[in-house]
Amino acid sequence: MTLAELRGVSKVYRLAGEEIRALDDVTLSIKAEELLAITGPSGSGKSTLLHLLGCLDSPTSGRMALDGIWIHEASAREQAALRSQLIGFVFQTFNLLPRLNVYQNVELPMAYSGWTRAERRQRALNALREVGLEDRIKHRPMQLSGGQQQRVAIARALVNNPRIILADEPTGNLDSQTGAAIFELFRELNRRGRTIVVVTHEPAIAAVMPRRVEIRDGKVVRDILNNDARTALAIQGQSPADPLLHNVSENVGQASSPPVLRASLPNGSGGRMPPEPADNMSAPPCKKQSEKPFQQNSSSQPLSETLSKWPILRAKINKGVDEVSDKGSGITPFRRMSSKHSRSCRSLPLLDPWATLSTGFKEVAAHKFRSLITTLSIAFGVASLIAMFAVVKGMENGMKEALIAVGGVEKVEIEDADIPAYQQHLADQAVGNTMEDVYALRQSAPLIDGVTPEMRTKDMMITRGGKSYKASRLAGTWPSALAVHQHEVQYGRMFNEFDADQVHSVCVIGTGVRDALFGSPEKTGRQIIPLGESINLGGYPFQIVGMFRHYQSEVDRRAKELAAASRAQQLDGPNRNMGRASPVTSSGIFAAKNNTILVPVNTLWIRFRASMGTNNTPDPTVNRIYFRVRDLERFGEALQQARNVLLLTHRGIEDFIFNTQENWTDTIARSIGNARLSGGFIAGIGLLIGGMGIMNIMLASITERIRDIGVRKAVGGSNESIFIQILTESVLIAGLGGAFGLGAAFGLLKLLSVISPSENIPLVTAGAMGLSLAFSVAVGIGAGLWPALKAARLDPIQALRYE
DSSP states (O other), X not given: OEXXXXXXXXXXXXXXXXXXXXXXXEEEEEETTOEEEEEOOTTSSHHHHHHHHTTSSOOSEEEEEETTEEGGGOOHHHHHHHHHHTEEEEOTTOOOOTTSOHHXXXXXXXXXXXXXXXXXXXXXXXXXXXXXXXXXXXXOGGGSOHHHHHHHXXXXXXXXXXXXXXXXXXXXXXXXXXHHHHHHHHHHHHHTTOEEXXXXXXXXXXXXXXXXXXXXXXXXEEEEEOSOHHHHHHHHOOOTTOGGGTTOOOSTTOOOOOOOOOXXXXXXXXXXXXXXXXXXXXXXXXXXXXXXXXXXXXXXXXXXXXXXXXXXXXXXXXXXOOOOOBTTTTXXXXXXXXXXXXXXXXXXXXXXXXXXXXXXXXXXHHTHHHHHHHHHHHHHHHXXXXXXXXXXXXXXXXXXXXXXXXXXXXXXXXXXXXXXXGGXXXXXXXXXXBHHHHHHHHHHOTTEEXXXXXXXXXXXXXXXXXXXXXXXXXXXXXXXXXXHTTOOEEEEOOOOHHHHHTXXXXXXXXXXXXXHHHOOHHHHSSOOOOTTOEEEETTEEEEEEEEEOOOOOHHHHHHHHHHHHHHHHHHHSOOOOOOOOOOXXXXXXXXXXXXXXEEEHHHHHHHHHTTTSGGGOOOOBOSEEEEEESOGGGHHHHHHHHHHHHHHHTXXXXXXXXXXXXXXXXXXXXXXXXXXXXXXHHHXXXXXXHHHHHHHHHHHHHHHTHHHHHHHHHTTOOHHHHHHHHHHHHHHHHHHHHHHHHHHHHHHHHXXXXXXXXXXXXXXXXXXXXXXHHHHHHHHHHHHHHHHHXXXXXXXXXXXXXX
């Protein structure tokens, strides 16, 4: 059965405009389970032939088949599948990866074949046991002798149980005794059913080979069998009737015309090659490499379909290995895989994720200093991004706190306004905002609720027990003011409609009023709740029936907690005079709410405005009217409805204006957006610089690992696997930088709080950390794309020859 066949294959290189024919019209067949030597002087084309057989290179012209599959028509991914599942390579220079130990080097081909970790371990240990190196699995290649390194390379070639082993000068770098041992190992593997093709300069080795092919100047000049037929048969286990012996001279050293060996191959869908074309028909030659890829031959089956139909035998290399042969059928042993490994080459598994990460960590650790520098650049960028998000989030929270404190977006204020110029002739009829407007809005504007009047007095002093105080806001209002102004009574109650109807002299105060007239808890050391106490408002006694809760920003709350903890620490230690510091105060909005006194509107109207109207009647005008919009989706409609009502009560005079919080909301959104944009731009520059550093070290790493990449491709790594490996390493560096950046962000925020304290405490959120980490990974992907693409495009042969 023919395992490999070349028909009129040529390989031409062009260097400096000169054409070099490495192979020239080579026709050659290799049978399954054959032990074959390829000899010839240096530069004759031996290695080129081996590389073509191993799917590491493509012919310039001619046709090639391996196990009945046209490999000259295969894509790069399909050829990688063939290298992974059919071929084992043994190189003269061993080509072991120096950063991997013996076990990892042997395991590498299986990582590209879809084996599980447990399966890989078992098969790798069996292969090492087969070559007598089971006690060296943790050693690095540089800790082994030349012979031991070659045995590791052989174990690596065997671990996927390939059908054919290609050895390029396997004993060239070894002493004679070790070389003889290696050759004996090849003979044993051949007796077990493997096809062995050896490129050698050693006359002693070539002399005992059952078959020897000699190449000179790119041509096969001799294809001879050993004259000792009994030796050849003993080595190969062939019958005398084998066609390999047909028409071959039995004289030692006598050359015969190069035989074209043809197995009886079935036509059809078996994945085997079609018969030779008739004499009057020539096989379609390969196209030149500079042209489009080879077209699929109509008489051969697509590679992906053929590979999917391979019989599968899970075979081991050592004892317990099941070597099977269908007797009488002429079918030679195939390897079996589990069903999940039986797939076409188009679904060839990529490098195992665990192996990908493991390799990535090894590469990062191999260059600790440069990896650290690049990782830190990403970490600083991520820390800056998180710090920016935290600062902006603190600003946003502070602004939203203030917005809620004044009543929220739903709150609308109506106040007096100058009469428009076109209505100046009606100025004597304008009466301003009155209680009539309040009642009209309550009854005729269904899109609003919580309508509340507010009457104020100017420069009114509040006194108690010799203490005097001027409140920020002393106003008469309705109980609905609680909801409109977002007030909350913590102690006592809010005055009610009955208090208003009966003109009761009651009030509800804020904690700032309490602190000024009764003493603050910080100074007295106890909580003071002055319910039932009386205070004088403009000479009239008012009873305190309720007290609002203390309003403060999150910044003030944390500052007070720190101050309390500091005082407790001072009490535990010796007395010290640490100097005076500015007292912690609330922001203006919260302070105004704490210094508020509210009384029933009727009480303030009668007590303080009784003689301010015409004819000694109370002044009906109000300073402000507040209401809340029921549905923010209909905000504009609600304002228009309130305007229509007021135009009726004001006799068409538009001497009022609506003050809303919409502009505040817009200001918040604009400020936050600008801060995020500017901060993100600055942090993005840092990440961009880090990304450039990643790209730089990845390109340097590829240059250092060109031969490494060539070895990976030779043992079955596809372009996609190499691409993902390099990209993973780039993302790994960026991800490590992002992780370090998460921790560095907190230190950066602490530094900022010392250098530039802010009213708003920065807030680090999980979303900001996740987004920043995602940005770092995105930078790693972006920075690794070009290096990964460059590595994936490396030619296997050129990579293996790189020094």
